[in-house]
Amino acid sequence: MDFRILRRMGHFLAVAEEGHFGRAAARLGVSQPPLTAQIQALEAELGVRLLERTRKGARPTREGQALLPILRRLAEEAKQVESLARELRAGRHAPMAMACVTSALFDYLPPLVRGLRAAAPDSALAVREMDTADAVEALRRGEVDFALARLDRDRPPLRVMPLGSDALVAAMPEGHALLDEAGPLPLAALAGEALVLLPRSISPAYFDRQVSACREAGFEPVAMREVGSAMAQLAFVAAGLGVALVSSGMAVLRPPGVAFRALAGPVGSVGVALVWNGERETEAARAAIAAARGAFPAAGDAA
Amino acid sequence: MDFRILRRMGHFLAVAEEGHFGRAAARLGVSQPPLTAQIQALEAELGVRLLERTRKGARPTREGQALLPILRRLAEEAKQVESLARELRAGRHAPMAMACVTSALFDYLPPLVRGLRAAAPDSALAVREMDTADAVEALRRGEVDFALARLDRDRPPLRVMPLGSDALVAAMPEGHALLDEAGPLPLAALAGEALVLLPRSISPAYFDRQVSACREAGFEPVAMREVGSAMAQLAFVAAGLGVALVSSGMAVLRPPGVAFRALAGPVGSVGVALVWNGERETEAARAAIAAARGAFPAAGDAA
DNA sequence: TCGCTTCGATACGAAAATCCTATCGCCCTT
DNA sequence: AAGGGCGATAGGATTTTCGTATCGAAGCGA
Numbered sequence: 001m002d003f004r005i006l007r008r009m010g011h012f013l014a015v016a017e018e019g020h021f022g023r024a025a026a027r028l029g030v031s032q033p034p035l036t037a038q039i040q041a042l043e044a045e046l047g048v049r050l051l052e053r054t055r056k057g058a059r060p061t062r063e064g065q066a067l068l069p070i071l072r073r074l075a076e077e078a079k080q081v082e083s084l085a086r087e088l089r090a091g092r093h094a095p096m097a098m099a100c101v102t103s104a105l106f107d108y109l110p111p112l113v114r115g116l117r118a119a120a121p122d123s124a125l126a127v128r129e130m131d132t133a134d135a136v137e138a139l140r141r142g143e144v145d146f147a148l149a150r151l152d153r154d155r156p157p158l159r160v161m162p163l164g165s166d167a168l169v170a171a172m173p174e175g176h177a178l179l180d181e182a183g184p185l186p187l188a189a190l191a192g193e194a195l196v197l198l199p200r201s202i203s204p205a206y207f208d209r210q211v212s213a214c215r216e217a218g219f220e221p222v223a224m225r226e227v228g229s230a231m232a233q234l235a236f237v238a239a240g241l242g243v244a245l246v247s248s249g250m251a252v253l254r255p256p257g258v259a260f261r262a263l264a265g266p267v268g269s270v271g272v273a274l275v276w277n278g279e280r281e282t283e284a285a286r287a288a289i290a291a292a293r294g295a296f297p298a299a300g301d302a303a
Numbered sequence: 304m305d306f307r308i309l310r311r312m313g314h315f316l317a318v319a320e321e322g323h324f325g326r327a328a329a330r331l332g333v334s335q336p337p338l339t340a341q342i343q344a345l346e347a348e349l350g351v352r353l354l355e356r357t358r359k360g361a362r363p364t365r366e367g368q369a370l371l372p373i374l375r376r377l378a379e380e381a382k383q384v385e386s387l388a389r390e391l392r393a394g395r396h397a398p399m400a401m402a403c404v405t406s407a408l409f410d411y412l413p414p415l416v417r418g419l420r421a422a423a424p425d426s427a428l429a430v431r432e433m434d435t436a437d438a439v440e441a442l443r444r445g446e447v448d449f450a451l452a453r454l455d456r457d458r459p460p461l462r463v464m465p466l467g468s469d470a471l472v473a474a475m476p477e478g479h480a481l482l483d484e485a486g487p488l489p490l491a492a493l494a495g496e497a498l499v500l501l502p503r504s505i506s507p508a509y510f511d512r513q514v515s516a517c518r519e520a521g522f523e524p525v526a527m528r529e530v531g532s533a534m535a536q537l538a539f540v541a542a543g544l545g546v547a548l549v550s551s552g553m554a555v556l557r558p559p560g561v562a563f564r565a566l567a568g569p570v571g572s573v574g575v576a577l578v579w580n581g582e583r584e585t586e587a588a589r590a591a592i593a594a595a596r597g598a599f600p601a602a603g604d605a606a
Numbered sequence: 607t608c609g610c611t612t613c614g615a616t617a618c619g620a621a622a623a624t625c626c627t628a629t630c631g632c633c634c635t636t
Numbered sequence: 637a638a639g640g641g642c643g644a645t646a647g648g649a650t651t652t653t654c655g656t657a658t659c660g661a662a663g664c665g666a
Contacts, residue, residue, distance in 0.1 A: 002310070002313065002331075003309045003310045003312060003313030003377070003378075003381070004310050004652095005381060005384075005385075006309045006310075006377070006381060007307060007309065007310070009381075009384065020613085021613080021614060022612095022613080022614085030653085030654070030655090031654075031655055031656080032613095032614075032615095033614085033615075033616080033617095033654085033655075033656085033657095034653060034654050034655075036614060036615060036616090037615090037616095037653085037654095038653085040615090046384075046385065046388040047388060047389070047392050048388050048391050048392050053613080053614055053615090054613085054614095054662095055612080055613060055614095055661080055662055055663060056612085056613075056663090057612095057613070057614090058613090058614080062391075063388070063391040063392075065397075065585070066387065066391055066396075066397030067384060067387060067388065067391070067397075068445060069400055069445055069446050069447065069448070070380060070383060070384055070387065070446075071384065072444050072445045072446050073380060073444075073446045074377065074380050074381065074384070076444055076446070077373060077376060077377055077380070078309060078377065080373055081309070081312065081370070081373055081374065081377065082308075084369065084370060084373060085349050085351070085370070088349070088351045088366040088369060088370070089349060089350045089351055100535065100538070102534055105534050105535065105537070105538035105541075105558070106537075106538055106541050106558045106559050106560060107559075109538050109541075109542065110538060110541045110542035110543070110560060111542075113538075113539070113542045113544065114542055114543065114544075117544065126531065127531060127535040127538065127539070128531045128532070128535070129531060129532040129534050129535045134372075137371075137372035140368045140369070140371070140372070142365070142369070228429065228430060228431045228432060229431075229432040231405055231408050231432050231534070232403065232408065232430040232431070232432045234408070234409075235403070235408035235409055235412050235413060235416075235430070236416070236430070238408075238409050238412075238413045239412065239413035239414075239416040239417055240413070240417065241416065241417075241420065252558065252559045253556050253557070253558055254556070254557045255408075255409045255555065255556055256409050256410075256555045257409060257413060279365075307623090323642085324642080324643060325641090325642080325643085333624085333625065333626090334625075334626065334627080335642095335643075335644095336625085336626080336627085336628095336643085336644075336645080336646095337624060337625050337626075339643060339644060339645090340624085340625095340644085340645090341624080343644085356642080356643060356644095357642085358632085358633060358634065358641085358642065359634095359641090359642075360642070360643090361642090361643080
């Protein structure tokens with residue numbers, strides 16, 4: 001992946017926003033002819049025409065318009081790279097906080113928080129809800145002291161203390177035909193259904209477990225759409241746009257329009273674990289380890 | 304924005320992922336010495352050491368680790384740009400991107416999504432769950448086409464179409480003494496309770512409505528702790544660490560450990576609205592406006 | 607109708623950035 | 637002690653990006 005294309009995308013953004021090559025060139029600090037050449041190179045590389053040149057300037061084509069939202073996100077994140085680099089230069093430290101995946105908010109988080117509070121009543125604790133992938137990054141970055149996330153083994157430098165096992169359950173729109181039969185559902189019954197999946201990048205182990213469970217049941221999961229969060233996943237199910245495999249931790253929420261059904265077997269999934277950065281074992285992380293041992297006696301020992 | 308530095312960051316990302324300058328060079332299609340030089344130039348420019356060189360290769364420093372997640376996102380999104388360009392080349396439509404607050408996921412989002420799907424069955428829709436403050440920024444930046452958020456009036460350039468009114472309800476830990484009495488709860492009954500609040504920055508209008516409601520009931524709300532998301536707010540209530548005022552949209556979730564009680568009055572709150580950027584009224588936004596009018600006939604007219 | 611202006615595009619050489627190969631220094635293993 | 641593997645240094649070559657000059661097309665005003 002040649003990040004050089006990102007620069008040209010920035011050029012295109014500038015032209016699209018100015019509607020004029022000359023003004024965009026002035027904004028970018030170059031002259032107009034090389035800007036024209038860079039835009040042409042980008043169009044050649046992407047294989048689409050991005051700008052319609054008119055007598056009065058340039059405006060995005062339909063394809064150019066369609067790309068603008070994601071290019072704006074890219075530009076915003078490029079700014080974040082810059083500001084993060086400045087923070088790193090300044091040696092900034094992150095405040096004490098924890099991350100928690102949505103599906104653990106109501107089963108694992110309350111006992112852990114109560115345990116922490118019993119040990120240190122005056123301590124402030126900030127909880128940031130995020131998915132496993134973001135939690136891993138936040139731990140590595142030092143933005144949080146520990147996390148409740150779905151990991152099944154150490155990922156150096158991250159240490160993982162599993163707190164319990166978990167099972168996948170099927171989430172279906174209420175009134176779905178498969179709900180007519182009582183009892184646990186064989187996974188193969190979902191073979192022809194549209195699945196609402198979270199992207200693999202959020203939690204690869206979790207995603208792969210779902211895919212392998214489907215394959216063991218004899219079908220390839222067909223991802224009809226991807227959503228960005230666990231809650232949005234259930235919202236799509238509620239809207240009648242597909243079914244989902246979710247952890248039993250999500251089923252405790254009972255959102256309207258969604259019916260949960262256990263799977264025959266049952267089908268194991270990656271459970272929730274306490275996770276912390278072994279290279280940065282803060283006092284808060286140590287307190288969380290102690291509180292987790294108290295709240296979840298069956299939890300595995302830290303390796 | 305100096306995009307040129309991004310190219311070197313792409314080089315850094317390759318080395319960090321390979322753990323080896325030689326293999327990273329091969330992946331990037333260059334030889335090892337210029338790659339070393341590019342990384343050194345990047346480190347000099349940032350004033351931060353990104354890689355620790357060892358006898359067996361290289362691994363990211365702490366500062367380097369902190370950069371990796373956002374660089375990976377950039378790389379991923381650059382790939383998404385390329386794949387979206389391919390789809391556009393093939394004549395397919397761009398996906399719609401929308402933002403949705405958590406409390407609207409299960410009441411307002413499903414009918415809207417069904418309406419959009421009825422109008423354009425082949426269009427993809429990406430839903431990003433976020434709070435009102437983030438939704439406003441994403442709309443301003445042109446990162447999403449429209450949003451479901453808690454706003455009560457236009458905020459130029461943002462246009463607001465209220466979809467319904469809303470009321471605050473009290474969220475209390477199960478077993479709370481105030482639950483002994485049946486029927487709506489006078490807000491003054493919460494005067495001595497610890498409140499779990501969302502930061503004002505998330506939705507100032509929503510926050511101010513809560514504070515003013517408490518003042519009208521004769522007491523100042525005492526914020527014992529702040530959390531980062533609506534779901535985490537309920538999780539703290541479930542943990543027994545306070546009570547919360549939440550929109551009735553959150554009450555439909557019925558998370559374990561939390562009991563909801565209507566408030567006497569009742570106490571109005573800022574409702575959910577369809578929001579879009581009036582300066583960038585995309586086709587997707589127009590489709591959402593039409594779908595909202597269909598799904599919520601009582602919705603206010605766009606001004 | 608004609609001349610002027612404005613827009614982006616082409617051409618060519620200059621400047622800057624990035625690359626190549628050859629080789630080095632260091633450290634570990636055999 | 638010798639060899640191998642790692643990243644670093646050095647010097648020149650190549651590629652990329654740029655600026656300037658100029659062009660072609662099209663619209664506008666006299």
